[in-house]
Amino acid sequence: MSEPYRPLGETPLFHGTFVERPNRFIMRCRVPRHGTVEAFVANPGRMDELLFPGVTPVILTRVPDHIERRTRWTCVACETPDGEPLFLDTHRTNDVAAHLIDQGLVADLKGWRVDRREVRVGHSRFDLQLARGRRRLLVEVKSCTLLGGKDVAMFPDAVTERGRRHLEELAQLDTGDERPVVLFVVHSSRIRWFMPDYHTDLAFSRTFLSIRDRLRVLPVSVGWSRDLALAPTGTPVRIPWEFLEEQIQDTGAYLLLLHLQQAHTVSIGQLGEHRFAAGFYIYVGSAMANLTKRVERHLRRRKRLHWHIDYLRQVADDITALPIRASERQECDLAQAMSQYASTALDGFGSSDCNCGSHLFFRADAPLNDVSFHRLLQRFRMRSPDEAI
Template identity: 30%
Template sequence: MKFSHPLVPGILVQRYKRFLADVTLADGSSITASCPNTGSMLGLTAPGSRVWLSESDSPARKYRHTWEMIEADLGQGPHLVGINSGRPNALVTEAILDGRIPELAGYVNLKREVKYGINSRIDVLLSGGREDRNCYVEVKNVHLMRSAGEAEFPDSKTERGAKHLRELSSMVDEGHRAVMVFLVQRSDAEKFSLAADIDPAYAAAFQTAAASGVEMLCYRCHLSPTEIRVDKRLEIADLT
């Protein structure tokens, strides 16, 4: 996914009210940007960090800038981390259509945001071509890293995430295929695990869903100020 314009660099002043961030731009001006992330963003909100913002010319927007990435360093040099949790669905969709997720290749139809389960919407619904049954694909954004090279999810308690795992299991029970894709928006990740200490209930729901037949995939992204691209499958440490 290429950005329509290269991202604008700045220095983070603070993140506050969950969805807002104050940033100082290169020319010294201060702006408020939207922060499209509902999680804690653990380890990714330090004042003084270098960040990258996208811009919108829409007159309907209250805030022209959107926080997209932050530079983080866990002792192995700085790496870009994508914090915009609205990007992964489009990134995974693009990767499926481009054939970069072979586990999800071969389907004829792809639809996004389709109602299913109990008052939920599946991120991607695949059907036709590969097999008779539908394939329900849920996507989660991953950016937490507490130990160098190991991406983790979630970064805060997520009952909604556990609900999605239960609903994927129900699709398997109905004879469909169900896949959870953890998309790591950081190129310094070499493996993936669950942050069970942060949300034990989600970790338990993960194991239950995996045992019921829900397939678990993790892919990593390459990031730059001009593009984010799904590029590599990662091992999931918690699959038993």
């Protein structure tokens, strides 16, 4: 039996715990016998649903002392909240993709082999060029680590205008009879469905739909061991195109997370004055048209005060918006679910046009640092198409 493929070779691995991420390129981790170390993050994604301070196990590598580098450590993997090893190193994902293709583990690319890497075509550069006799095929590789629901993966986890443009450029190439390929390497073996993250990046998702007849989009799921050996299989993942046609719209619900660093007394329209304790407030709203503009309005301080949330927004130190796009109304279902997670902050807040007790909820600690909050969010954002039928 051949040795399992390890993209990092025999590089020693160190296990630690995530502490914080000051910016998208750096994280701090606790490593036994090394204390708290600063590590380069080999993945520019947001990864909010993966990295929990003091909780998430991480895997790191370390360069030898004689090599000059600002950060000696690199975070290359972590564990999901379900305990599944997750490869994060986007710089090595092309190696993983090349291995899968050359070993015949991507069903739709069997018979092709990697011919060249970093191929420049016009003003663009693409990850792989494959060969099959005299035929040539361009492949762009993407790494997908946004996993949720029962069996769903999404990409991207942050807005990527560069990624959207790259799809368009690839789709516009004149490549003869061979449609270029976008290969999404999904780093989990339990995934059955792949979708663009239309909640986070609507423009990318609309482009994803528009290029489907000009590009071949191939998601493949892979599994990892705790020593970062690749499982010897690649499983095709389905894209629910009809479901996406219905759901990729600028409509749906949203959550606003507001942080008050100190208590404030605020007059809330007809609800009168109310004292809001320091902490985190979760507001549930919806817009069945122009969701993006509605959310952008909520984020601004300067505006005519109209809704209950407008008054609380004036005293919030920080605010984060989390759209949940859907073709059907789910605001009240979302509020009901949130009432099981957090306490009601003020009766009647934001719920004058429905039968809900309130659409505003309170937590003392940051929801974005809580696994339970992300599971709840994914329940609405990452529904399996099976559940929606």
